[in-house]
Amino acid sequence: MSKNAPACTPLRLHVPEPTGRPGQHTDFSYLHVTPAGATRRPPVDTQPAAIGDLAFALVRVLDADGNAVGPWAPQITPERLRFGLRAMLKTRIFDARMLIAQRQKKISFYMQCLGEEAISVAHALALDEGDMCFPTYRQQGLLMAREVPLVELICQLLSNQRDPLKGRQLPVLYSVRKAGFFSISGNLATQVVQAVGWGMAAAIKGDTKIASAWIGDGSTAEADFHTALVFAHVYRAPVIINVVNNQWAISTFQAIAGGEGTTFAARGIGSGIASLRVDGNDFLAVYAASRWAAERARCNLGPTLIEWVTYRAGGHSTSDDPTKYRPADDWKNFPLGDPLERLKQHLINIGAWSEEEHQSVQKELEAEVAAALKEAESYGSLADGHVHSAAEMFEDVYEEMPEHLRRQRQELGV
């Protein structure tokens, strides 16, 4: 072997760092935010190879004044938008109340989606009944938009005797089949490839229902994300793959998941998947992009990957203190703002909402959440020991309980 090496300095390991740490000010220019209305909207049947640029652009509809501009401005009635705002508000109020309940030790653990409400709520509006969502723990907005009774959800959070999941799952790891909401796994990323399988099954059966999968920026590093892209592409599965890029994965910045110098939407390009990068705090953009993707899926045009650019405004979970690893006022400086405020402004602009209505809806929803919590608490909680019986622990391991589990249940004496 000969000497080919150019005269280079010694190798060194590059370890990405965020532009802001506690006490500093984050430089958000890395987001490459473009003006609302600037990004083109190709027809749904465009070949993925022809729209690679969209994975590096940013689909935005609402401008700084709250007006809907550009080719992505969707056809949607004020009525639906009002429903959306209400669902976002409900999500936020619910989260805030449950956070308190956790601090009060009524609930053992909680995860909020503060700042990300538009993504799941607007997406839910863009889907059809019977479409199946494969969510992570930060899509409670889907449940609010699909009007799942709050008492049911809170019983799961309290792990009480009416917890539909029988106390088996950590709070927030819901499963709500009737609302098209797949059982949330504690293991990251596993559900994305399952969603592809669900979509393939729908295609095999000649159904018209599609699947929608959710994954965080950090979790895209998991192998199952790749697997999902490969299978979705190969079989043109009717599925939407939603990457919620909220900039953080617990304490690690999105660059540690591979966001530096590229985008998460771009992950779809190599797999020949139509890919969009969208302002996730822009309710109208979320709705429009979701409709575009759902239509593609439903018309046998294949999968779409959407990166939703947003910010995790709260802690990762109730076990987390984000001020340890990022500036405390980061969200305030986040250039895409607050999704709730932005939709509210738009509705006010088009004369479909007002400050007064906002106040009264807020009060109404607060009361609704409080009442639901109260009712759910009346069915007990983990804290007070009113949980599903220990005997139920042995059920649902198999369809029918095998002998060895019967013996174990007897040994426990339940």
Added chain:
Amino acid sequence: MSKNAPACTPLRLHVPEPTGRPGQHTDFSYLHVTPAGATRRPPVDTQPAAIGDLAFALVRVLDADGNAVGPWAPQITPERLRFGLRAMLKTRIFDARMLIAQRQKKISFYMQCLGEEAISVAHALALDEGDMCFPTYRQQGLLMAREVPLVELICQLLSNQRDPLKGRQLPVLYSVRKAGFFSISGNLATQVVQAVGWGMAAAIKGDTKIASAWIGDGSTAEADFHTALVFAHVYRAPVIINVVNNQWAISTFQAIAGGEGTTFAARGIGSGIASLRVDGNDFLAVYAASRWAAERARCNLGPTLIEWVTYRAGGHSTSDDPTKYRPADDWKNFPLGDPLERLKQHLINIGAWSEEEHQSVQKELEAEVAAALKEAESYGSLADGHVHSAAEMFEDVYEEMPEHLRRQRQELGV
């Protein structure tokens, strides 16, 4: 939930098919072959984001007449090219002879690299001593270029008493540390992320050595391929990721691995990795692209992914009969030709080779291989039972043999 669905036909599953099956004629236009010299050569320090087009192009140097044209035509002496041709020839002769030995039941199993010789040989010439290759079972060209004694290799193939791997590995799963050739795993794709780890280690230690990893088109579907891209990108690991797209993975066409409507080189784009698609049957293009990637790695410019477009001219292994699933004359119609013929023509064009020399070198190498086989056979084979002792089976499980393995060895009475 409202009804959003457009009026679409029922969903259906798309299952890709090759353009040719047995008895048919493959339409190779799906390869999008461009003329030699047509693809640009950016400086090594170009940002990956600026060269996404190269992942869909095709780097070629040798034109139909065997002349080196265009910006990728490398600086390389005729001496080195002659060495390269010789190593390719040796690889092909070795493969052919070992295939016969397998048919003669001297060797239990064999895998040839017929038609793909340029990729590993030219790549080896572009690397430095101390650089570490993490190969698959189809890079024997690296061993030929690095002049590993043939007897040593054949002893591994014969699983005999001088097999350096003590009879533990299937034939062809070599490990040759001194030649910078990492132990081949029987499990696909696992070594790519290990190569990234090796490169990260070199960077951590301020070394100047780089890693080069190999994977087949089919195996890119494995999760470890994605993992390798993510880690290589995040830490800017000094590593070259070689995807050998030989169009087939046993009986499945490259579209089943996700090659339809896109390229394997394009898999790097989303991860912000510089990515090239290269004519793998063009020795000069392979050398030039490998040098470009090696220089990037060595100068802390990060990883490069290269898709080598080639064709698996033989069966997958000696257990495989490709006429069952593809046209028998496919290779003849493959538009990128035979790498050996192409380099030979070029060398003849520049006056550095001749038909006569070719014949005599061929004879010489055939004799060398035959002699090596003969010598290796004199040390026994699996067929005649002259293998490493059963006692050695218990060694190297741990650094020092634990008690329970001592007991088992005693039980076996060896």
Added chain:
Amino acid sequence: MSEKYCPPQEPSVPPSRGEKLLGRPGESLQKTTSMTMIQALRSAMDVMLERDDNVVVFGEDVGYFGGVFRCTEGLQKKFGSSRVFDTPISESGIVGVAVGMGAYGLRPVAEIQFADYVYPATDQIVSEAARLRYRSAGEFIAPITLRMPCGGGIYGGQTHSQSPEAYFTHVCGLRTVMPSNPYDAKGLLIASIENNDPVIFLEPKRLYNGPFDGHHDKPVVPWSQHPQGEVPEGYYTVPLEAAAVYRPGNELTVLTYGTMVFVAEAAAMESGIDAEIIDLRSLWPLDLDTIVNSVKKTGRCAVVHEATRSSGFGAELTALVQEHCFYHLEAPIERVAGWDTPYPHAQEWAYFPGPARVAEGFKRAMEK
């Protein structure tokens, strides 16, 4: 175990060779045919693809080509490529999409090309398929069957020879099954496909073409010369969770499965020990009663498997037997298994627990 798949009087050993009409619950009398294990498995998939629109078959090379062991040959042609298809080389993907399809309502039958390659799918199997019913309190299930050739004896080296059953038997929510002959292979595969729990279906590849007894230097006996090679052509099931007494005996209970059934038989014959050989067939959940009854009768027990010994499934069998039959045991339970090393290529037969080694174990179990 559902009644439906477990007719109480199911014969564990089929009638002897020759065309025969068998009565099966809910089925008319059936014609039988001599089949290899490969043909029997293919027939099971064929029958189920025909009976149930929700059954789909896929895996690496299983579509056009019909699988590297040809188990799915002809099925794509017959049922079309949206029922039987090739997949990318991604075991985690194969299992992951199977889980999603199962949640939708299909019954996926997926092939892992070799059991040695199942590890990338571990998370989808352990964390997902096995737990989906439990964590969703029954809202979603994963009625999937994962077929995979296992075991050595074909000079496959360390990555084409493994017997990974112990990784699966530790996972609650999974069923693990391993047939030892064509009749059981077909009946168990149909039962597995119909079962609503995820099933790991291990196929001892050394048995694909004949009842290999470990004498690798002797000519191969084909299934056509063995009574269990006689297989009904249509639908029938062999119940899960039911062991078979493969060879009755009085001196020693042998617990085994897969290839080792025949090796144990050879060892019994060669050592002259009157061994009762129990072919477990379903490893987990297990038919403990059959085991306990036998050990109480013989007072001695040997456990034989090809997988590495330590923390192998034989450990659980040993623990259960000593727990349930302690006062009946006259000697320690013997384990004969693969050594605790990877499966070497050249020393295959020093690794494989052949008849001589198994017979030694039987003798030790008898001596003390």
Added chain:
Amino acid sequence: MSEKYCPPQEPSVPPSRGEKLLGRPGESLQKTTSMTMIQALRSAMDVMLERDDNVVVFGEDVGYFGGVFRCTEGLQKKFGSSRVFDTPISESGIVGVAVGMGAYGLRPVAEIQFADYVYPATDQIVSEAARLRYRSAGEFIAPITLRMPCGGGIYGGQTHSQSPEAYFTHVCGLRTVMPSNPYDAKGLLIASIENNDPVIFLEPKRLYNGPFDGHHDKPVVPWSQHPQGEVPEGYYTVPLEAAAVYRPGNELTVLTYGTMVFVAEAAAMESGIDAEIIDLRSLWPLDLDTIVNSVKKTGRCAVVHEATRSSGFGAELTALVQEHCFYHLEAPIERVAGWDTPYPHAQEWAYFPGPARVAEGFKRAMEK
């Protein structure tokens, strides 16, 4: 086991509380400090990062933040981000790059955030790390240490509570270690980092802050009140493959490890049984002599672990004891373990094998 890491007279129980000077082979007398298990683990990594340039530490959230359990807090600041760094969320990637680094010559110490999340890395562990030395006949090795918190007791639900040791003890080529106290945690972690085999290092998270005895309704006892919370500040090792007799006794041998050491102690005290509690520390390879000697003395044996019972590591322990001590056993070996279900969130204490259930098991082992 290398001599270097195995001083023959290594005391298995450190001297009692208070600042003390300990003599260690090859080390000068050392100051000790009261440490939690987290501090002890951190100290082990700190010492090794300092002593050996080839040691690197990484995993999800372990860099800037210092890990979700804070085990690596301050290490990035001290040693820089090319020695201690965050990784993408990819357990297979974490182990995969560790294998490559090990082949290069580094000694990676990687954290898997919870043992429940190790499954995506199965293939890299089982097929690669564990087999690299063997398949390359020693040309390449994987001297890696994979730290991972395991076990329940913190209301973590099914994916923050698992004890997956049995998947690893079945893999030849792997070492599996589980400390039960700060002193052992530090000494075993240093020994693991120095060892040239891949080590699965399981950390019972319920013990991070104190010797939890299973009485979840009683106040938590901190390590500062326990003799094994007294830890030398510098370098020392606790040998691999060496069990510790945690509590001597004559009536019953208890084989256990991790959290269950203290639960077993509570059960022994509460049941009044004179149990000899053996803390295995290294699960595999195993210190069988200590076990056999004890069982031969007591004639009775109970195995206690938190992992699900069936095909758990307790099965192997049971099998080994009956193989080696059959004629000394007066009663069946009892297994007390987690139930064969996922670890439920709300029924945590009905699942966890607490002192009452363990004491019941002890009584059964004594009765017959």
